Amino acid sequence: MGSDTCVNAPCVHDWKMGWPLRSGGFAQLCIKCGFMEEWKHGILDPLSVYDMSVFCNKFHRQKTGWVECKFCNKPIHCGCIISRSLFEYLDFDGIGCVSCVASQLRMTRNTENPNGSISSTKNNASDRHSTHTDGTLFVDNSDEGKLMQLCRIVEASESSLWNNARRDSVMSCSGQNNQEVKCSLEEGDTGFSNVIKPLVQSLAFSKLENNRSTREIKNIHEPTAQPSLNMYLGNPSGNNTILPSSSSGEILEARLEGKAFPPFNQGQRSRPIWPKPLKTGISMNLEPDKGALSHARIARPPADGRGKSQLLPRYWPRITDQELERLSGDLKSTVVPLFEKVLSASDAGRIGRLVLPKACAEAYFPPISNSEGLSLRVQDVKGNEWTFQFRFWPNNNSRMYVLEGVTPCIQAMQLCAGDTVTFSRIDPGGKLVMGFRKASNSIDTQDASTSAHSNGISTKGTTNSGGTENLPPGSSFADLLQMIKGNGEPHLNGHLEHLHLGAGAAGLLKAENCEKTNNHSPQQPIPVSEKRTRNIGPKSKRFCIDKEDAMELRLTWEEAQDLLRPPPSVQPSIVTIEDQVIEEYEEPPVFGKRTIFCACPSGGKEQWAQCDDCSKWRRLPVEILLPPKWTCFENVWDASRCSCSMPEEKSSRQFENLLKPSKDFKKRKTLANGKSIKEREPCGLDALASAAVLGENLMDPAESSAGATTKHPRHRPGCSCIVCIQPPSGKGRHKPTCTCNVCMTVKRRFKTLMLRKKKRQSEREADAAAKEDNNHQRDGSNANGASKDDTSHLEKERGLKDQPEAGESSAGRIDLNSHPNREDIQMDITGLSMSINNLEITNHQAREEYMNMNGLKNSDVQASQHSSLLTQSNGEG
DNA sequence: ATGTTGCATGTTAGA
DNA sequence: CTAACATGCAACATA
Numbered sequence: 020m021g022s023d024t025c026v027n028a029p030c031v032h033d034w035k036m037g038w039p040l041r042s043g044g045f046a047q048l049c050i051k052c053g054f055m056e057e058w059k060h061g062i063l064d065p066l067s068v069y070d071m072s073v074f075c076n077k078f079h080r081q082k083t084g085w086v087e088c089k090f091c092n093k094p095i096h097c098g099c100i101i102s103r104s105l106f107e108y109l110d111f112d113g114i115g116c117v118s119c120v121a122s123q124l125r126m127t128r129n130t131e132n133p134n135g136s137i138s139s140t141k142n143n144a145s146d147r148h149s150t151h152t153d154g155t156l157f158v159d160n161s162d163e164g165k166l167m168q169l170c171r172i173v174e175a176s177e178s179s180l181w182n183n184a185r186r187d188s189v190m191s192c193s194g195q196n197n198q199e200v201k202c203s204l205e206e207g208d209t210g211f212s213n214v215i216k217p218l219v220q221s222l223a224f225s226k227l228e229n230n231r232s233t234r235e236i237k238n239i240h241e242p243t244a245q246p247s248l249n250m251y252l253g254n255p256s257g258n259n260t261i262l263p264s265s266s267s268g269e270i271l272e273a274r275l276e277g278k279a280f281p282p283f284n285q286g287q288r289s290r291p292i293w294p295k296p297l298k299t300g301i302s303m304n305l306e307p308d309k310g311a312l313s314h315a316r317i318a319r320p321p322a323d324g325r326g327k328s329q330l331l332p333r334y335w336p337r338i339t340d341q342e343l344e345r346l347s348g349d350l351k352s353t354v355v356p357l358f359e360k361v362l363s364a365s366d367a368g369r370i371g372r373l374v375l376p377k378a379c380a381e382a383y384f385p386p387i388s389n390s391e392g393l394s395l396r397v398q399d400v401k402g403n404e405w406t407f408q409f410r411f412w413p414n415n416n417s418r419m420y421v422l423e424g425v426t427p428c429i430q431a432m433q434l435c436a437g438d439t440v441t442f443s444r445i446d447p448g449g450k451l452v453m454g455f456r457k458a459s460n461s462i463d464t465q466d467a468s469t470s471a472h473s474n475g476i477s478t479k480g481t482t483n484s485g486g487t488e489n490l491p492p493g494s495s496f497a498d499l500l501q502m503i504k505g506n507g508e509p510h511l512n513g514h515l516e517h518l519h520l521g522a523g524a525a526g527l528l529k530a531e532n533c534e535k536t537n538n539h540s541p542q543q544p545i546p547v548s549e550k551r552t553r554n555i556g557p558k559s560k561r562f563c564i565d566k567e568d569a570m571e572l573r574l575t576w577e578e579a580q581d582l583l584r585p586p587p588s589v590q591p592s593i594v595t596i597e598d599q600v601i602e603e604y605e606e607p608p609v610f611g612k613r614t615i616f617c618a619c620p621s622g623g624k625e626q627w628a629q630c631d632d633c634s635k636w637r638r639l640p641v642e643i644l645l646p647p648k649w650t651c652f653e654n655v656w657d658a659s660r661c662s663c664s665m666p667e668e669k670s671s672r673q674f675e676n677l678l679k680p681s682k683d684f685k686k687r688k689t690l691a692n693g694k695s696i697k698e699r700e701p702c703g704l705d706a707l708a709s710a711a712v713l714g715e716n717l718m719d720p721a722e723s724s725a726g727a728t729t730k731h732p733r734h735r736p737g738c739s740c741i742v743c744i745q746p747p748s749g750k751g752r753h754k755p756t757c758t759c760n761v762c763m764t765v766k767r768r769f770k771t772l773m774l775r776k777k778k779r780q781s782e783r784e785a786d787a788a789a790k791e792d793n794n795h796q797r798d799g800s801n802a803n804g805a806s807k808d809d810t811s812h813l814e815k816e817r818g819l820k821d822q823p824e825a826g827e828s829s830a831g832r833i834d835l836n837s838h839p840n841r842e843d844i845q846m847d848i849t850g851l852s853m854s855i856n857n858l859e860i861t862n863h864q865a866r867e868e869y870m871n872m873n874g875l876k877n878s879d880v881q882a883s884q885h886s887s888l889l890t891q892s893n894g895e896g
Numbered sequence: 897a898t899g900t901t902g903c904a905t906g907t908t909a910g911a
Numbered sequence: 912c913t914a915a916c917a918t919g920c921a922a923c924a925t926a
Contacts, residue, residue: 365917370900374916390902412903417914423901 334358334376357383359441362429367436371426380420383442384409397451399428428453612645633663
């Protein structure tokens with residue numbers, strides 16, 4: 020994983036650390052430069068890329084486990100309490116990175132300074148961030164006070180030279196309100212590890228930034244009606260410092276329209292920034308850099324679109340330096356990244372329609388007034404031109420924009436769901452170019468060749484040359500897990516980052532690399548008139564991450580907590596903050612050995628671990644955390660079993676039972692791994708509700724819906740839907756008052772269900788009434804003409820109309836996950852829930868009769884009662 | 897029988 | 912709560 024050399028200049032990130040975040044997603048850390056980034060939903064979250072350097076580089080553990088620190092540019096696992104409480108000290112409605120906070124002070128000073136070249140005001144909360152570019156923010160005095168407090172807190176726990184140095188720098192930043200922020204660390208400092216360097220860079224701003232031209236500063240700090248896209252390209256020379264910008268042209272600017280963007284963009288990162296003479300846009304005149312630049316840029320989309328709505332960060336184009344390099348063939352072209360989109364199953368599927376984010380479509384594509392839309396020529400990686408139909412459908416009161424006819428292109432690019440397509444514009448000319456980026460774990464398991472292809476492509480400039488930049492979460496997490504499993508170096512070969520832009524437009528790219536790997540690439544743009552698209556695969560085989568790696572993604576934060584161990588042979592110091600006792604370590608946590616906890620006959624708990632040498636299981640004290648490698652010889656807790664030659668304490672059968680939970684887990688994985696749908700059909704909402712609320716095991720626990728289902732294509736690993744969030748065993752009695760996620764979801768969905776039913780019913784009634792009216796009118800006009808035929812026809816019509824309704828219900832439209840075997844019951848229950856309600860309350864005997872009449876088992880009625888109760892509790896009774 | 901189209905609908909993230 | 916968007920699905924078209 021990663022490169023072995025941490026170049027001084029652009030760090031080829033070596034993502035050695037990774038951990039899931041409480042908030043979802045996961046974070047990873049480059050052990051070389053300390054850069055950390057966070058991913059959510061498979062997308063690098065620009066809002067959560069922290070400069071985490073300054074305040075502490077310790078690692079904290081609390082009872083709750085390791086968590087990410089919002090402040091430290093390290094593999095920080097600050098205790099969540101400390102993290103949270105400290106965070107509040109810097110919480111400007113978001114994450115306040117250190118360099119920004121320090122900058123704030125400077126900016127405050129500058130703002131206060133009437134002679135300063137920067138004058139800016141902030142009118143609202145968002146503006147407080149909105150001027151944040153390259154690490155500058157405003158902060159008000161109260162915030163500053165918090166910062167001071169924070170610094171004091173941190174100071175108390177700082178001890179090392181490094182920390183002191185950093186603290187000093189911080190304190191000098193924070194403590195001198197009316198002085199220029201000066202950082203004591205310079206680039207040349209050698210006493211610190213590489214990890215520190217980004218920090219140095221991030222701190223080495225004071226003088227440099229003040230050297231910036233007034234215009235630039237103005238650009239940066241002007242109230243953000245026009246926030247800027249600032250993309251600095253890597254300096255091939257590898258200078259690791261922030262160079263003073265002397266020209267306004269050094270900043271690539273793409274002005275944004277309208278609203279202020281969230282404050283933390285790439286400029287906030289602690290990564291090195293190398294200004295490079297640029298023209299407007301991303302200049303193409305870079306020399307290819309042999310030392311791979313691998314820093315991802317989150318390019319804010321340009322604001323020259325018409326769209327007024329702010330693009331969600333997930334559509335912000337992610338550009339790496341390498342990618343920019345790859346674009347660097349044409350000296351005259353300027354690439355303006357517009358947006359990107361992770362392909363959904365539908366997008367990559369057979370339909371050949373790519374749903375465009377509305378805001379992006381409206382912002383960057385030509386305006387269309389009729390739903391027919393227009394043909395859009397887009398150039399692909401090889402310069403091939405594709406013609407898509409850009410159109411929209413009315414959707415509610417809005418529009419839904421799609422690109423039609425994308426299948427050939429998608430196929431040519433060998434994309435599948437989970438991959439990312441990027442749209443950029445080449446200026447001048449405004450030509451649209453479409454790039455792509457393969458998600459390493461976007462393994463279309465239906466198409467091994469695709470997968471192999473994706474893994475096999477070794478394109479020029481691919482960061483895999485050792486760099487693992489932008490490691491997508493899946494891959495990284497799999498890597499992490501591999502580490503945990505002790506598989507040695509995690510593989511990364513599936514990790515590809517492509518952003519190919521049209522070679523034809525500029526001769527930019529050496530597309531032959533792509534060609535080599537794309538042996539059967541059709542590459543023949545299909546005119547949009549021939550809309551028929553080839554199928555990517557059968558509908559039943561839509562995107563479904565069922566590879567083991569993907570399943571591993573389901574490892575929860577809590578599960579991961581179990582694996583994190585304090586660094587071996589490092590004694591923590593104890594810090595008490597806000598009455599929270601926190602262990603503080605100088606070293607990051609390590610991934611520990613997986614152990615098994617179980618209840619011992621005496622009622623307590625016991626922990627079991629397996630020897631790495633002899634694979635025998637040894638009992639451990641519950642509180643013990645083992646290092647990743649552990650053998651019997653290290654069993655200091657049981658002298659009688661401190662050698663591999665000693666027999667196991669329990670019989671193999673006992674261990675089988677002991678291991679059952681983990682087997683269940685594997686079983687779930689297996690179930691999710693391509694067994695027939697029927698075998699693991701999830702139960703329906705009703706069954707789920709019953710299972711959740713009653714704790715009834717309505718189906719084989721092994722087939723419970725804990726694993727990802729495929730009946731509903733949206734259920735994928737990581738899916739948080741009600742089916743997928745069910746506890747593994749499907750057991751566990753929930754009280755009617757339970758407010759757990761499952762119960763709440765059940766309740767909410769029941770509410771929705773009932774509302775819908777109500778709505779339908781009222782619509783039916785309205786419809787019937789309208790027809791009645793018509794009928795009466797007709798009757799009136801026909802004088803005596805009301806014939807029986809008419810009536811019967813009407814009745815028939817009404818009957819027919821009602822039929823599909825019933826059919827619709829019974830067809831299980833309400834919940835596609837309904838278990839066929841459960842649907843009868845479900846519909847009975849649904850249909851009779853009201854009566855059951857009454858029965859329950861008023862007439863027990865009638866209820867019995869009802870049960871007998873309907874042949875319902877008691878549990879079913881109980882389930883229905885619960886359903887009804889739930890409905891009732893939601894005011895739907 | 898299979899593919900395409902146009903829209904409907906369910907889900908969910910963000911306001 | 913709502914807009915956005917992912918997906919379902921029926922009607923229609925085509926092989």
